[in-house]
Amino acid sequence: MLTALDLHRIGSEAVSHNVLNSGVDFLRAALDRWDGNASFVKSSDTFDRHRNLRQTDLRKVEKFHDQILERKGPRSTFHSTYERPFNKTLARKKKYHKKDEVVLGELGNSIQGQKQYYRLCRGEDLRVIDVTSRLYCRYVTNGSPLYKIGPLRMEVQSLDPYVVTLEEVVTPSEAADLVDASARYLMRSSTIRANGGSAESFMRTSSTAWMLDSDLPVLSELTHRIEQIAGVNAQQNRGAEMYQVVNYGVGGHYTVHHDYIDKGLINNRIATFLVYLKDVPQGGRTVFPWVGTGVRPKRGSALLWYNMNRVGMPDSRLQHGACPVLLGDKWVINKWIFYGGQLHTLPCGPEKKGDTIRQPQA
Numbered sequence: 001m002l003t004a005l006d007l008h009r010i011g012s013e014a015v016s017h018n019v020l021n022s023g024v025d026f027l028r029a030a031l032d033r034w035d036g037n038a039s040f041v042k043s044s045d046t047f048d049r050h051r052n053l054r055q056t057d058l059r060k061v062e063k064f065h066d067q068i069l070e071r072k073g074p075r076s077t078f079h080s081t082y083e084r085p086f087n088k089t090l091a092r093k094k095k096y097h098k099k100d101e102v103v104l105g106e107l108g109n110s111i112q113g114q115k116q117y118y119r120l121c122r123g124e125d126l127r128v129i130d131v132t133s134r135l136y137c138r139y140v141t142n143g144s145p146l147y148k149i150g151p152l153r154m155e156v157q158s159l160d161p162y163v164v165t166l167e168e169v170v171t172p173s174e175a176a177d178l179v180d181a182s183a184r185y186l187m188r189s190s191t192i193r194a195n196g197g198s199a200e201s202f203m204r205t206s207s208t209a210w211m212l213d214s215d216l217p218v219l220s221e222l223t224h225r226i227e228q229i230a231g232v233n234a235q236q237n238r239g240a241e242m243y244q245v246v247n248y249g250v251g252g253h254y255t256v257h258h259d260y261i262d263k264g265l266i267n268n269r270i271a272t273f274l275v276y277l278k279d280v281p282q283g284g285r286t287v288f289p290w291v292g293t294g295v296r297p298k299r300g301s302a303l304l305w306y307n308m309n310r311v312g313m314p315d316s317r318l319q320h321g322a323c324p325v326l327l328g329d330k331w332v333i334n335k336w337i338f339y340g341g342q343l344h345t346l347p348c349g350p351e352k353k354g355d356t357i358r359q360p361q362a
């Protein structure tokens, strides 16, 4: 069990990183534990002196929390506070009683996106019943002999933009093999910068291993399955990128971002096929702030969405993020499908503005 001192240290550390909401919580818990231990303390003078110091610390931090909240709002990349101040007079201000607005179906500003990301990470669903009531599950073969006898269970998570989950795309033993084989190649993940380079960032705290289709039989098999299910060319180099395995520890996350990249049309990522290689006991959802929903990692299941439409226009509604892992760890494998790889296989046709390339069929 954590002692009062442990709790106090964690609280102080949180405060020093501007995580003021949790900082206050831990400092308060330290004080409560201190009081709980009062009967074991021999010298009441020393006890009172320490207690008063801790109480003063807590008050100071609460005051600091309120000042930051007033000046900067509840969250940025660099700080977090509660939505309302501790001070009762401040808490009466109108701005602390506004109903949280939700922006869906279009790209809002990044602060709104972050707010919605946090709400989805807490397990909320931001959509209205009119939208959710049209969703459905069905078995799909996509006309492929591979799935004729054992069709895949597909659940539509969003119709527009189109996002689906597919169950049991890899078996538990294949998932375990993929985790084992990639573990030794893991390196700290990076993100792509505006200048085309890449760098480590607090926005993405995970480790990554790049794997070739030829590295393991299960990888070339998975490519074949992706092609059959999604009806795309997923062959490495021409049709898709190498596989990227990602491992998140406790607290590991990836804030809101999009998968399409600014390096021309041909090698841009028209679709993302992401497979969960493990269950995550708590946290770690993949969430779509502008769609208003998220998916809980389930071993063997895949998530498929289209980052661009058929004419190559990016769809910014497909921004997404990986929520912090709260318990256990998280393993996923990404296959990003290239726009250029589909040019010779997709029929041209009259397209509606939002048309995706191909959707799995029953």
Ligand SMILES: O=C(O)CCC(=O)C(=O)O
Residues within 6 Å of the ligand: 246, 254, 259, 274, 284, 285, 286, 287, 320, 321, 322, 323, 332, 334
């Ligand atoms: O881990 C996830 O749930 C999402 C991963 C992701 O967005 C990415 O690797 O680009």
